[in-house]
Structures are given as C-alpha cells and as structure tokens.
Amino acid sequence: MSDKDRAEVFDQLRRVITWEIEAQVGMHRPIEQLPAMIADTLLDFFDIALKPGAQPPAE
DSSP: OOHHHHHHHHHHHHHHHHHHHHHHHHTTOOGGGHHHHHHHHHHHHSOOOOOTTOOOOOO
C-alpha cells in the first residue's frame, strides 16, 4: 500500500470512528461499551482481517 493510499484509509477510519463516538456520546453510552460498538461499525464499513502473526492485546 502506498503512503497516499495508507493516508486515505487512515482518514476514512478516523472519520468513521469519530462518527460512531459522536453518535454514542449523544446516547450517553457507558465508555466500556464503546470499543465493541466502534469495532462493529468498522466491520460494517471496511474489510478487516488481522495481519498474519498479529496478536491483539489480551483483555
């Protein structure tokens, strides 16, 4: 992925995350619910997969 393409994806992710946070703040959601809601929204907008060998943080 080129730097230009990466910057475009970054901007799109930023906009979607901002949109979801603003929507949930208006609903007065508890902060601990936001990660799941943001993850669900990202899956609605983007094709997402872990990179080979990537390990997400433990909960």
